Amino acid sequence: MNIHRYSTLPLLRQAVRSLAHAHRLPADVRGRLVLSVTALAAPEFHAGRPVALTASCENGPGDGGLLAVTFHASRFAGPLATSDLPLPAPTTSGPTATWHIPTPAADPHRAGTHGPNPPPADPPILPPAESRDSDEELRAALALADSLAAGHRLLKHELAETNAGVVALYVQLEEQDEQLRKAHGQVLRELEDALRPPPPLIPGLDLAVHYAPADPGAPTGGDLYDWFTLPDGTLHITIVDAVGHGVRSTRSALNVTHAVRTLALEGHPLQSILARTHDILMPLDPRLMATVLLARIDPATGELQLANGSHPPALLVRSDDTAQYLEVRGRGIGFPLPGSDRVLSAHLDPGDLLLLYTDGLTESRKDVEEGEIRLVQAARTHAHLPLADIPTAIAADMHTIVLHADDTLAMALRITLPPL
Template identity: 35%
Template sequence: MNRRRTSRSASAEELLSTLQHLTARAREEVGLHQARVELAQALQRKMLPADLPAFPGVRTAARYAPARDGLDIGGDWYDGFLLPDGALGLAIGDVQGHDVEAAAFMGQIRIAMRAVASTVADPGEVLSRTNDLILSMDSSLFATCSFFRFDPVTRELSGARAGHVAGVWATSDGRSGITSDAGGLPLGIQSGQSYPVTRRTLDVDGAFVLLTDGVIEGPSLSIGDGLEEVRRLVSAHAGASAEELADRVLRAAGLTGHEDDAAVLVLRNEIPSREAASPDGG
C-alpha cells in the first residue's frame, strides 16, 4: 500500500514538474512572439510619414490599421512627399508577408521610391526603376504598389500601378467610379518591366482614394464588392474633409471580416471659387 502511495506521489511530482517546464516554455515563446510583434510595429510606425503635404485647395490624409487588431503586422504602407519641381508624390502599397522582414522591406521600397521620384517625373518610369532597384537587393519578397504625381498648377494627376488594387473617386456633383487604369507586375518579380501611365485632371471638387486590399477584401467580402462599398461611401461623403473620408473608409474595412492590415490614402480636391465675386461677373 505504501509503495502505491509513493509511486503515485512520484508520478504526481513528475507531472507537476513537466507542467511547470511546459508553462515556462510557453511563457518564453509568448514573450518572444510579443517582442517580435512590438519590433515590427515600431518599425512600421517609424517608416510611415508623420505628416502629409498639402496645397491650397488640396488636402491629403492617410490611415493605417495593423493586422488582427494589433496582434500582427504587415507590409502595407502609404507615403506623400513634395517633389523638386513642386509637384506632390503619393504612393500606397502592400508587401507580401506579415512579419519584421515585410515591415523592413516596406521601408526599403518607400525610401527607394522617394529617391527615384526625385529624379524622374514619369510615374511609370518611377515604378520601373524602383522595381529594378529592389530586385538588386536580392530579396525573396515582392510588393504591389501605386504611385501618383499631382501637379498643383495644372491639377493633373498622373499615376501608374504595379499589381495594386484599383482606386476610387467621387465628385461633389454626384459622379463616382472605380479606376480601371492599366497596370504591370508587382515590384520585385521581374526586371525590365514597364508600367502604363494614366492621366486625369482634377478640375471638379471631389476626392480620389487609394487603398490596400485589407480595406476591401476578406472572408465576408470579395475585392469587387469591397470596392463597390467604398465607392458608395466616398460618393456619399465626397464633400467631407480628407481626414473624415480617411476615417470612414478605414472603418469600412471592418465589413470584410479581414485579418490583414489596411491602409488608406485620400486626396481631397477643392477648386477655389472664381474671382466671381466681382459685380460685373468678370
C-alpha cells in the first residue's frame, strides 16, 4: 500500500477521482468522496502543510470488494472534524480518517477477465478531464435530488389524499352521529308529547302549559302533568317533579300521575290521595321520590282546592295585580310521613291568574326566595297577555340567567268572563 502526498487541491481532487474511476465507484459516491477529502485537506493546505492519501481493496479493484481510503493530515492537525462530511468517515484516529466503500462487482463480459478473481489491472486508469467528472458528479447529485423531490411530492400527495379521506370520514361520521342524535331526540320528544296531554276544552276555563327539559338533546325528564275532568265537572290537575333526569325519572313521574288519576276517579278525598299513592308505588319502586301538587277547580264557581306534597306553592295573581303564594304544608312520594297536611281552599274570580310550576322555574339561579320574588314580578308583567303565551313568556324572563339547569314546567289557568 503506497502513500501519496499532495500539496494542492486540484492534484488531490484528481487523485481521488482517479482512484474512484479505478474502482468504478458511482458518480454520486465519487462526488461525496471528493468533497469529503478536499474538506479535510483545505485547512491543511491553508496552513502550508501537505496531506497524504492511501487506498487498499480487499479483493482488488472491480471484484465487489471493500475499498478503504484513508486521509492523513499532518500530525500537528489534531483530531479531524468529520461529523458534517458529505460522505461520513466511520473510522477516525487523531489526524486520520478512513472511508470503507463497497465497490461494484466486475463485469464478466469485460475483456481480460481471468475467472472469478481477476488480478488488478497493471496500467492505471487515466482520469477523464476534471470538468467532465465534475459535470457527471453534479448530474448524479441533481438526479438524486430530483428523485428525492419527486418522492417527496408523491408522499405529500398521498398524505394529502389520506388526510382528505380521514377528514371526509370524520365529517361523514359526525353527520351520521348528528342524524342519530336528531332522530333519537325526535323519538323522545314524540314520546314526551304523548305523555303530556293537550289542554282540555272546558267552558269557562282557559289553560296553557310550557315545558322545557334541562338538556334539549335529551327531552325526557321528571316534570310531568296530568289534567282530566271528574264526573261532577271539576277539573283535576296533577303536577309531578320526580327526582332525577332522563327516562327513569319520566317513568317514575308517569307512575305517580297514573296512580293519582286512578285514585281520583275512584272518588278518594283530595287530602288522602298523596299518602295512598305513596303506599301503592313504594313497593314497586323503593327509590322513587317525587314532589306533587294536586289542584281541583270548579269552572262554574271558581272554587279552588290544593293539596301539596313538598312541591313549590301555587301563585295566584288577582286581576287587581295583587299576588300571593298559596302555601300548603306536606311531604311528597318517597318522603317520610308522606301526604298533604290539609286541603287549602281559595276562590278564583274572572281575570285572576293561577300559576302552577316546578322548581326549575324558580331555582335557576340557586336562590329559591329570590326566584319566588322574580316569579311574582314576571307573572304581573305578563298577566295581560293571551293565556296561551303567558307560561312561555314567564319562563323566558325567569331563565335570562341559568346557574342551575333543570327541567321546567309552568302551567297557567284563568277563569274566563261569562259571555254577555
